[in-house]
Amino acid sequence: MATSKQELVPILPKPRDGWDVERIRKDFPVLRQTVNGKPLVYLDNAASSQVPMMVIERGAQYIEQEHSNIHRGVHYLSMKATTAYEGAREKVKRFINAPEAKECIFVRGATEGINLVMHGYGRKFIGAGDEIIISAMEHHANIVPWQMLCEEKGAKLRVIPMNDAGELLMDEYDALLNERTKFVAVAHVSNALGTINPVKEIIERAHKYGVPVLIDGAQQAPHGRIDVQDLDCDFYTFSGHKMFAPTGSGVVYGKARLLYTMNPFQGGGDMIKSVTFEKTIYADLPNKFEAGTPAIASQIGLGAAIDYLNIIGREKAALYEHELLEYATRRLAAIEGVRVIGTAREKLSVLSFTIDNVHPHDIGTILD
Amino acid sequence: MSELSELYQAVILDHNKKPRNFHKLENANRHAEGFNPLCGDQLNVYLQLEDDQVKEVSFEGSGCAISKASASMMTQAVKRKSKQEAETLFNEFHRMAMGELDVETEPNHLGKLTIFAGVRDFPARLKCATLSWHTMHAALNEQQKVSTE
Structure with missing residues (x-):
């Protein structure tokens, strides 16, 4: 599973016209808080997403x-x-x-x-x-x-x-x-x-x-x-x-x-x-x-x-999410022992994985 | 020590990797099955009780590091204890996990089981630590099944 070091260089989605992720982050008041001294990162959107100020x-x-x-x-x-x-x-x-x-x-x-x-x-x-x-x-x-x-x-x-x-x-x-x-x-x-x-x-x-x-x-x-x-x-x-x-x-x-x-x-x-x-x-x-x-x-x-x-642009958001999915899949797959679950050709930005010999609940607590 | 490293101490990781008394007990005369529907953890606790004393104890099943280590250490703790002593340990362990018993200031019999005190800071993981104890308690009292819900 492990790949060469070269491929581990972050290749984040490219910024493009009319798509400013930092500005979009600011739309969500929940992301203004820090947890354990670090900015809140929220990855459980498939269960329930956060609410922007406008809503x-x-x-x-x-x-x-x-x-x-x-x-x-x-x-x-x-x-x-x-x-x-x-x-x-x-x-x-x-x-x-x-x-x-x-x-x-x-x-x-x-x-x-x-x-x-x-x-x-x-x-x-x-x-x-x-x-x-x-x-x-x-x-x-x-x-x-x-x-x-x-x-x-x-x-x-x-x-x-x-x-x-x-x-x-x-x-x-x-x-x-x-x-x-x-x-x-x-x-x-x-x-x-x-x-x-x-x-x-x-x-x-x-x-x-x-x-x-x-x-x-x-x-x-x-x-x-x-x-x-x-x-x-x-x-x-x-x-x-x-x-x-x-x-x-x-x-x-x-x-x-x-x-x-x-x-x-x-x-x-x-x-x-x-x-x-x-x-x-x-x-x-x-x-x-x-x-x-x-x-x-x-x-x-x-x-x-x-x-x-509609204001942020559904097409632009979908494109960005797709790039994020590809990036995250590539980076996760490069970690030894990590297995990505769900590798369909037609896939949306939902990412599940397991780690060899580690129970999902332990992973959840440690990554929280 | 951070809350996280307090939860995942070396002892816990060791018991997770090499659980003690991890097998079915053929000559058990008490048995109960514990189930945590939240995460699907399931374990069986077997007891051989003689004259109200836990002569042998074992467990088997699947679960996270916390639940497995807790079950492993539970078997070590109640082995050769009287039924009453095992119940006291169950009671104290449960109260410690719930944050109702401060093991640093209040007298207790928990000994090295106090390393699980850290779960009180992780409410979502509380049941992982207490499942095997509830199951042991159920087996002692001749209940067949126990669920954390």
């Missing part, structure tokens, strides 16, 4: 000046809050190129997004003997809900295997698809391996069997382009807190046609058109899926985080 200020402005309940009151503040909240939904629509904003349901995060689809679609349309396909590299959030559904309905969970580099075996996927397949749920990008899955291809093949597909975009959203119309996915979900927004923000997109046929997720206020003790008529999209008062400040923060990503 903090937008959330604070809402709390200071606009806070009220949405969709209900006819008073000044309620209208301000509703406008800001729905404005964030419009930003999400453009962010993922959804046909309509009402197809973008606000949820607490990708986990809730997947659970919403499992309850709303899965429990209504999937039954005994049916099959659900996921992949071997799913986050627990995209495994457990489907296991719960399979157990409840007597359906079967099928898993697309992967190779040693962490790439899905598409031939095996083809072999799993059949008339009993009723749903496919896969990650756009693996949280542990960084693999970018060929989701467009996965969706196309499922659609040949008339099977809807959910894409878990939690790792793609902060780093790459999302175009739900180009992908032709039926559902797409991501978390705000992995893309510079506060916790409690997130989105699940669904094709309106499917969202209309689905059961609601939770019952309560805001998701109804009319309620009598005999019958309730559900509200139109997106309110049908947003029972109760949502995380208004967080979702407005998500809108601001999308603005922030």
Whole structure:
């Protein structure tokens, strides 16, 4: 594994026009602190990213000046809050190129997004003997809900295997698809391996069997382009807190046609058109899926985080991240005993590694 | 000494590399399985108890340096102790790790086990150090399984 000394000379990504990393660091107040006398370095963005000043200020402005309940009151503040909240939904629509904003349901995060689809679609349309396909590299959030559904309905969970580099075996996927397949749920990008899955291809093949597909975009959203119309996915979900927004923000997109046929997720206020003790008529999209008062400040923060990503430039950020990934991979691989996990050809800036004979928790404590 | 080097002292690294009493005990009459769902650490503690005395003790399993060293030193500490003495050690070790027992000022029976006092500064690693003790305690009291959650 060890390479010659010459290759160990740092070759950091080149500075380029309109991309000033030091200036971007200054956008994040958390990085101003020192820990053990050294400037804070934060590498756990795949779990949860930090929040830039612009997003903090937008959330604070809402709390200071606009806070009220949405969709209900006819008073000044309620209208301000509703406008800001729905404005964030419009930003999400453009962010993922959804046909309509009402197809973008606000949820607490990708986990809730997947659970919403499992309850709303899965429990209504999937039954005994049916099959659900996921992949071997799913986050627990995209495994457990489907296991719960399979157990409840007597359906079967099928898993697309992967190779040693962490790439899905598409031939095996083809072999799993059949008339009993009723749903496919896969990650756009693996949280542990960084693999970018060929989701467009996965969706196309499922659609040949008339099977809807959910894409878990939690790792793609902060780093790459999302175009739900180009992908032709039926559902797409991501978390705000992995893309510079506060916790409690997130989105699940669904094709309106499917969202209309689905059961609601939770019952309560805001998701109804009319309620009598005999019958309730559900509200139109997106309110049908947003029972109760949502995380208004967080979702407005998500809108601001999308603005922030657009301002710093998503393409430029992606390019820089790619160079950092290559640099870090090269340097880590040069250390004896270090093994990089996940070496897919199509890979995002997620880097996992092990060190021979050292437990990951000891590495974590020592590097902290 | 920094907090980190206090945590990873030479003794701990040595026990991690060469764990003592690291095998299954064939003639054990007490056994418990300990599990830390946070990191997946899993270990088995075996005891041979005779007339309320720990005649033999061993462990096996996988885990980080802290959990392995702690288990190794736990077996050395409770060997040939009475059930009551082993329970006292469990109690004191647990309180030390939680920061409730100051081993420098308060009387205790921990001896060289006090090198684990450093874990009180690493709340995320506390369970690594205490897992084997909880498992030993469970085995003494004839519980089959113990989880740190």
